[in-house]
Amino acid sequence: MVLGNILSSLASVQWTDVGTVLLMFFIFLLISYHLRNRKPRNYPPGPTPLPFIGNVFNLDAKQPHIHLTKMSAQYGNIFSLRLGSLNTVVVNTYSLVKKALIDHANIFTGRPTNDVLKRIIKCQGVTFNNGYSWKQQRRFTLSTLKYFGVGKRSLEVIIMEEYKFLHQTIMETNGLPFDPHYFINNAVSNIICNMVFGRRFEYTDQRFLNMLSLMSKALKLQTSVWIQLYSVFPYVMDLLPGPHKDLFSCFHQVCAFIKEEVDKHYADWDPSSPRDFIDCYLTEIQKRKDDLEAGFHEEGLQYAVLDLFVAGTETTSTTLLWAFVYMMKYPEIQEKVQEEIDKVVGRSRRPNIDDRPSMPYTDAVIHEVQRMGNVVPLSVPRMTNEDTILESYYIPKGTQIIPNLTSVLFDQTKWKSPYSFDPQNFLNDQSKFEKPEAFIPFSAAPKNFPPGPWSLPIIGDLHHIEHNKIHLQVAKFAEKYGDILSIRFLGPRIVMLNGYKRVKEVYLQQGDNLADRPVLPMIYDIAEDKGLIGASGYKWKHQRRFALSTLRNFGLGKKSLEPSIHLECCFLNETISNENGRPFNPQILLNNAVSNVICVLVFGNRFEYSDNDFQNLLKNINEAVYLDGSIWAQLYNMFPWLMRQLPGPHKKSFALWQNVIDFAREKVNAHRVDYDPSNPRDYIDCFLAEMEKLEDDTAAGFDVENLCICALDLFVAGTETTSTTLYWGLLYMIKYPEIQAKVQEEIDCVVGGSRQPSLSDRDNMPYTNAVIHEIQRSGNIVPLNLPRATVEDTLIGKYSIPKGTAVIGSLTSVLFDESEWETPHSFNPGHFLDAEGKFRKRVAFLPFSLGKRVCPGEQLARMELFLFFSSLLQCFTFSSPAGVEPSMDYKLGTTRCPQPYKLCALSR
Numbered sequence: 001m002v003l004g005n006i007l008s009s010l011a012s013v014q015w016t017d018v019g020t021v022l023l024m025f026f027i028f029l030l031i032s033y034h035l036r037n038r039k040p041r042n043y044p045p046g047p048t049p050l051p052f053i054g055n056v057f058n059l060d061a062k063q064p065h066i067h068l069t070k071m072s073a074q075y076g077n078i079f080s081l082r083l084g085s086l087n088t089v090v091v092n093t094y095s096l097v098k099k100a101l102i103d104h105a106n107i108f109t110g111r112p113t114n115d116v117l118k119r120i121i122k123c124q125g126v127t128f129n130n131g132y133s134w135k136q137q138r139r140f141t142l143s144t145l146k147y148f149g150v151g152k153r154s155l156e157v158i159i160m161e162e163y164k165f166l167h168q169t170i171m172e173t174n175g176l177p178f179d180p181h182y183f184i185n186n187a188v189s190n191i192i193c194n195m196v197f198g199r200r201f202e203y204t205d206q207r208f209l210n211m212l213s214l215m216s217k218a219l220k221l222q223t224s225v226w227i228q229l230y231s232v233f234p235y236v237m238d239l240l241p242g243p244h245k246d247l248f249s250c251f252h253q254v255c256a257f258i259k260e261e262v263d264k265h266y267a268d269w270d271p272s273s274p275r276d277f278i279d280c281y282l283t284e285i286q287k288r289k290d291d292l293e294a295g296f297h298e299e300g301l302q303y304a305v306l307d308l309f310v311a312g313t314e315t316t317s318t319t320l321l322w323a324f325v326y327m328m329k330y331p332e333i334q335e336k337v338q339e340e341i342d343k344v345v346g347r348s349r350r351p352n353i354d355d356r357p358s359m360p361y362t363d364a365v366i367h368e369v370q371r372m373g374n375v376v377p378l379s380v381p382r383m384t385n386e387d388t389i390l391e392s393y394y395i396p397k398g399t400q401i402i403p404n405l406t407s408v409l410f411d412q413t414k415w416k417s418p419y420s421f422d423p424q425n426f427l428n429d430q431s432k433f434e435k436p437e438a439f440i441p442f443s444a445a446p447k448n449f450p451p452g453p454w455s456l457p458i459i460g461d462l463h464h465i466e467h468n469k470i471h472l473q474v475a476k477f478a479e480k481y482g483d484i485l486s487i488r489f490l491g492p493r494i495v496m497l498n499g500y501k502r503v504k505e506v507y508l509q510q511g512d513n514l515a516d517r518p519v520l521p522m523i524y525d526i527a528e529d530k531g532l533i534g535a536s537g538y539k540w541k542h543q544r545r546f547a548l549s550t551l552r553n554f555g556l557g558k559k560s561l562e563p564s565i566h567l568e569c570c571f572l573n574e575t576i577s578n579e580n581g582r583p584f585n586p587q588i589l590l591n592n593a594v595s596n597v598i599c600v601l602v603f604g605n606r607f608e609y610s611d612n613d614f615q616n617l618l619k620n621i622n623e624a625v626y627l628d629g630s631i632w633a634q635l636y637n638m639f640p641w642l643m644r645q646l647p648g649p650h651k652k653s654f655a656l657w658q659n660v661i662d663f664a665r666e667k668v669n670a671h672r673v674d675y676d677p678s679n680p681r682d683y684i685d686c687f688l689a690e691m692e693k694l695e696d697d698t699a700a701g702f703d704v705e706n707l708c709i710c711a712l713d714l715f716v717a718g719t720e721t722t723s724t725t726l727y728w729g730l731l732y733m734i735k736y737p738e739i740q741a742k743v744q745e746e747i748d749c750v751v752g753g754s755r756q757p758s759l760s761d762r763d764n765m766p767y768t769n770a771v772i773h774e775i776q777r778s779g780n781i782v783p784l785n786l787p788r789a790t791v792e793d794t795l796i797g798k799y800s801i802p803k804g805t806a807v808i809g810s811l812t813s814v815l816f817d818e819s820e821w822e823t824p825h826s827f828n829p830g831h832f833l834d835a836e837g838k839f840r841k842r843v844a845f846l847p848f849s850l851g852k853r854v855c856p857g858e859q860l861a862r863m864e865l866f867l868f869f870s871s872l873l874q875c876f877t878f879s880s881p882a883g884v885e886p887s888m889d890y891k892l893g894t895t896r897c898p899q900p901y902k903l904c905a906l907s908r
């Protein structure tokens with residue numbers, strides 16, 4: 001309408017009038033500005049921006065972080081502004097900042113650019129660079145700093161040396177008032193100077209002090225209104241005086257200082273003996289002179305050094321200055337820190353990094369200084385690399401994102417006392433140091449998170465994944481992205497490890513860091529954090545230790561369990577012979593027989609194969625295990641709030657599990673009626689006794705509810721896995737009758753027909769043993785492994801993985817690793833036999849996984865597999881029903897199970 005009126009009035013304009021022309025030009029600018037900056041649908045709300053200058057004057061330039069945090073009360077936790085020339089979205093609160101910077105890490109990694117940055121650093125270096133050049137510069141910078149000591153002991157020596165100078169200088173003030181700003185700035189800066197320039201600067205070096213002061217001034221000027229105006233009207237502002245000119249001048253002088261240092265390096269640079277970062281960069285310039293896009297040239301060096309210099313000086317020294325302020329303000333806290341230092345370190349030596357774990361209070365105080373000091377209150381802005389959706393808001397590619405760290409470090413839902421200086425924020429009930437998840441003063445995103453396929457905003461990588469083949473697709477992704485990659489298919493991004501070497505290295509080297517399980521909504525809604533399989537931390541450690549020692553007492557992995565398995569073999573063989581060679585599906589029978597072994601240990605009794613209730617329960621478990629690995633479970637884990645409201649197979653899974661939990665609860669209740677602590681019959685009795693012993697330690701999880709889930713876990717894990725392996729075993733035997741015949745030949749020769757095979761025969765039956773191992777390898781029944789979660793922020797390979805990230809070491813990639821197995825994709829017992837036909841172990845045989853959470857049932861399973869399998873083949877010859885070709889198709893849920901099949905068992 002407005003546009004229509006303007007157009008219709010054009011006809012009556014006097015075009016020779018200069019004023020009219022200017023007015024029309026202005027109207028033209030307004031219209032084109034309006035068209036260019038129209039907000040897309042569903043864009044986050046926010047204050048209306050003025051034409052050209054946006055919301056520059058809506059912000060309190062002195063305390064923008066406080067102002068922005070207040071604005072979220074009006075516009076919500078995601079709101080929009082137009083700052084300078086950039087459309088900007090501010091993200092508030094821990095959960096949203098995490099969602100953006102960690103869960104959607106690859107979308108929010110860009111850096112915005114504007115005319116100010118272009119002019120100051122020409123978008124080179126590391127901090128404000130993007131794309132290929134950013135990746136190259138960052139990789140080079142990180143590896144070079146590591147080479148010069150970052151994260152290593154050698155750096156501690158440099159810091160201790162610098163401390164001596166600082167100490168000396170402070171002593172010289174003789175207790176008189178002094179401004180610590182420049183000493184601290186200088187001391188902190190010297191650490192990075194050592195690595196970058198290869199030397200430190202005296203606290204009296206005026207040239208260096210002047211440079212530090214210019215840098216502080218420039219950082220303050222950077223957030224002023226003038227700079228925002230510059231980014232809108234660069235050409236006009238270039239003509240005007242004002243603080244923006246000071247900013248350019250400050251940076252210009254700092255760069256001149258750096259250039260001087262670089263020139264000095266050039267003079268005596270010896271590429272074969274690099275002294276520092278500058279020397280290494282000079283070598284890199286030579287090496288990569290043909291790769292222009294990587295940005296390794298003299299100017300790039302200047303800006304890379306500027307980045308390190310600014311980042312390595314201002315942030316740490318400002319935090320230390322805050323620390324002094326807080327210690328002066330709270331002398332009682334200062335005293336408590338000193339008391340701890342005296343106790344742990346004493347006065348005769350300096351504290352070192354090994355003291356930190358013994359100094360939880362001091363550590364908590366330092367973290368609290370960082371939290372309250374809040375030195376980068378709005379983080380460094382990011383930019384979206386592609387169109388995305390955050391909490392139902394549409395955010396187009398190229399939008400500037402401000403992660404409001406202030407809203408995170410003072411998030412009322414995350415801190416015990418968000419607004420006061422209180423070290424208790426970092427101490428648990430036992431006064432141990434504990435870092436809450438919302439402590440992200442360095443900003444959240446692991447920029448070097450493992451790469452992976454391009455995921456869609458809501459459905460993640462589901463469009464790349466063929467559900468029934470996900471375990472095979474991981475290897476394909478690995479070809480493209482490397483053996484540490486990430487996929488989004490269970491909610492947030494999951495780190496996948498591919499191949500024997502990588503899985504082994506990470507699971508063993510990062511053992512303690514990889515001992516948790518991720519919280520998956522589906523599992524949580526069934527069993528919360530209870531049981532053995534899904535629990536983490538303190539509770540899991542206690543429960544695992546207890547389960548292992550108790551089951552061992554009842555024979556797990558020992559000879560004493562053999563008679564009970566022998567008995568079960570007899571029942572199984574008898575029931576199979578009743579089929580009289582007719583085709584039948586052995587699945588539930590195998591399930592029942594295997595289950596009885598663990599049932600005796602956990603519940604104290606076995607179940608008849610004619611017990612229909614028990615058979616139904618086993619069928620329910622089968623189906624629930626399948627549903628838990630289905631696409632429905634994935635959707636549930638991604639959108640729990642939605643899926644809880646919708647009908648579908650996921651609801652069935654809850655009903656099935658409830659049925660199994662009720663079964664376990666009934667057993668527990670029956671035990672409580674006639675339990676005699678002096679004569680424990682099984683795992684449940686021992687647990688009841690432990691409940692009495694540890695009633696004060698509620699965190700260890702010895703309570704009735706947890707008992708029900710632990711019993712359930714043992715029952716399910718002890719049934720499904722081993723019986724599915726046997727189900728594969730019989731399928732391979734009907735598929736490869738010649739292999740079956742060779743096993744039977746060995747059984748006949750070593751055991752004969754008059755007695756049952758026993759564990760002591762195993763060493764004399766290398767072929768049978770090799771066949772069982774090959775069944776486990778090819779059967780690959782837990783193809784993706786169970787997911788682990790990182791206990792704390794962890795480095796995997798060269799990637800930073802934040803605490804709580806799900807990590808999966810793909811067992812398929814290990815059991816079929818082409819560099820480990822001669823014929824990975826064929827069923828070949830020869831994998832486990834040497835040239836003389838003797839059994840040989842293989843390092844990549846890891847069906848039970850490895851590391852801290854390696855399957856605790858391995859010994860039991862191996863015993864069962866040998867005894868059941870050899871006993872079955874001793875008594876029967878198995879074949880496919882006449883005219884039926886055995887199919888190796890499978891169903892993929894949590895386990896990989898053969899599609900239902902029938903076989904015939906002929907007595908021998």
Ligand code: HEM
Nearest residue numbers: 532533717718721722782786847848849853854855857861
């Ligand atoms: C062929 C048989 C079996 C296979 C292939 C198998 C495989 C596995 C695998 C791959 C894991 C995950 C380990 C990890 O997170 O790294 C696991 C965990 C587990 N398994 Fe087994 N398993 C088998 C038999 C059993 C049996 C007989 C029991 C009964 C005692 C059992 C009890 C468990 C439990 C309780 C866990 C969870 C351990 C934890 O989270 O600390 N498994 N199993």
